[in-house]
Amino acid sequence: MTTEPLRAVPVLMPDAGPSLDYYLVLPRLDNHGPATTVEGIVVEEFTRHHDFTTTGLDSAGWTPEAGWWSSAALSRGMRTDPEVLARVLPTSRREAEDVHRALGGGQLPDEPLLRTHFLDHQPIATAPPLRLGPAQPPVGFHERRVYRVLFAKDLRAEQVASLRTAWRSPAGGTVASAASGRLVEHGDQFTWDLRRVGHSLAWCLDVTALLRTDGTAALGSTLSELTNVLRQHGLIPVTTERFA
Template sequence: MTIDSLPAEPASATVEVTDARPHLDYYLVGGRVPGTTVEGIVVEEFTRDRDFTTTGLDSAGWTPQAGWWSSASLSRDMRTDPEVLARVVPTTRQEAEDVYRALGGGQLPDETLLRTHFLNHQPIASAPPLRLGPAQPPAGFHERRVYRVLFAKDLRAEQVAALRTAWRTPEAGTSAAGAGASAASGRLDEHGDQFTWDLRRVGHTLAWGLDVTALLATDATVSLGSTVSELTNVLRQHGLIPVTTERFS
């Protein structure tokens, strides 16, 4: 199963959805911002409930001066403090490795070792799924689930256009205007299961939300989690910072 996507750069790519444990998320502190240099890196991983909703966040930061340290407050500030948001940029492990080496850290540890630096867990409150939409799934499906992934930071117009192209968003699919209108959408059919998603501004346009609807005809809970994870990563590649994953049904 694949999800067509584009990285932060203009070149297109195809993201493979696998059953493996998701990789860690990497961020640069400073860098890519005019007039700044890279100060360090941040590594993060969300903890999740069995239904893939977010229950917490683990993180660790590294700078040449302080080495590795863990701070839940830094992860909170990365999502709420405008000054910190402006200085933090999502990146790939490959770029994090290059930065780590260039700043004198040597070889970036593997992800198993990086997780040992997660010492300050940040719990994220969760609640039973809210009911959004019909209670019963359409004929031919045994379950309907709706998730919303919230993101901090913003997208430029050209990044939204790139997502529309990558996800093959139909022109009529985003014709609505105003608050809550879909900016980009996509669809994936896999072994009888159907996944559809819409990206829109939420919270009075202060954040972005990705709404994912899964219609399940099989016992596809693993692929469901992988799909939500890969879609989240596509938006990280475009510069957004995930905040939490909620379930509506």
């Protein structure tokens, strides 16, 4: 990527390289164990169309007692059940390795082997892109795309402030946007806004791409990096939709 003004923004965290997503599962709130206790690990991977929209979700969970198992219901609950949401924390592979070892599981399997435990695929319904905004891109660009990445869980005020600093959000912002950013790469322009959704504990990230080049690789990596940043701030991705 280029060194244009926003490129210095730490969009991708140091250990966000692995393509699988990792989560720690805490005990139920009615248990009396220490707050730091971890009951197990969940590993997930979204499946996507060629345009990066979500088509499904694969997952596998692990506990010391049961070993590895696969359940689409668990992944749904991680995004819709408040009790489950409160117990699930996004984490890095490095921390998942430490927890797996500490709970007696030894070395965490590598990612190709973890994928063999994905036995209960959850399809996610998709639809042709909705038209949101002008039909034609601005002069000088050959394509305009708009994406929305939906997230479950909530952000604390200090986490929002951290994102605003990392993304160099304009001072004051807007009522609708909690944090925003901009990136220019090889003439392609990417802008994004983070917003609350409805009255529930949910957020969305709206990303607009104006493409001068083919831009496919840059678009995919930007969506992935932004999603990883929000995961590592505590949010749980639900789906990626396309509006243009």
